[in-house]
Amino acid sequence: MGILFSDQTFSKLNSNQVSPEPGDYENCIFKQCDFSNTNFSKFKFIDCEFYECNLSVSTISNTSFQDVHFIQCKLLGLRFDTANQFGLSLHFEHCTLNHSSFYKCRLPKIKMEGCQLQEVDFSESDLSDGVFTDCDLMHATFDQTNLEKADFRTASNFSIDPENNKLKKAKFSVNGLVGLLGKYQLQID
Numbered sequence: 001m002g003i004l005f006s007d008q009t010f011s012k013l014n015s016n017q018v019s020p021e022p023g024d025y026e027n028c029i030f031k032q033c034d035f036s037n038t039n040f041s042k043f044k045f046i047d048c049e050f051y052e053c054n055l056s057v058s059t060i061s062n063t064s065f066q067d068v069h070f071i072q073c074k075l076l077g078l079r080f081d082t083a084n085q086f087g088l089s090l091h092f093e094h095c096t097l098n099h100s101s102f103y104k105c106r107l108p109k110i111k112m113e114g115c116q117l118q119e120v121d122f123s124e125s126d127l128s129d130g131v132f133t134d135c136d137l138m139h140a141t142f143d144q145t146n147l148e149k150a151d152f153r154t155a156s157n158f159s160i161d162p163e164n165n166k167l168k169k170a171k172f173s174v175n176g177l178v179g180l181l182g183k184y185q186l187q188i189d
Contacts, residue, residue: 070095
């Protein structure tokens with residue numbers, strides 16, 4: 001069993017100099033840390049916040065993220081599909097998550113605000129009641145994804161096939177119709 005870290009703030013850590021201690025982090029804050037290429041396997045983050053951190057290409061196999069907020073973070077190529085799915089609860093604000101995977105993740109009510117989600121895989125995920133405010137979803141994959149009651153009204157560059165995804169009561173703007181009808185090669189003016 002790892003060490004318990006509770007109610008602590010970690011600033012400007014760099015995993016190239018000192019690796020974070022494996023353990024359980026509860027109510028912790030991470031500020032301007034560079035954790036790129038770090039192995040977080042079996043770590044637990046509960047009620048934690050990450051501000052301006054870089055976790056790109058880190059290993060998060062069997063890592064617990066329960067009610068974790070990422071604000072202005074760089075999270076390129078993360079495999080959330082390999083994280084511990086029990087209690088998985090995430091919130092992203094102004095983050096870059098390009099090339100990440102949420103394959104088969106159960107994330108109802110996920111909130112993503114002002115994020116770059118280019119080439120992110122959301123296949124077979126449950127994103128019902130999710131909110132994608134001002135998110136760029138260029139080349140993101142939605143296949144057999146539950147998007148019921150999700151809000152895409154201010155999202156851009158998405159392509160979602162209504163025949164291969166659950167969209168009941170999902171919200172889209174008139175400008176988003178192109179992203180729903182793209183496969184039909186219609187000209188919409």
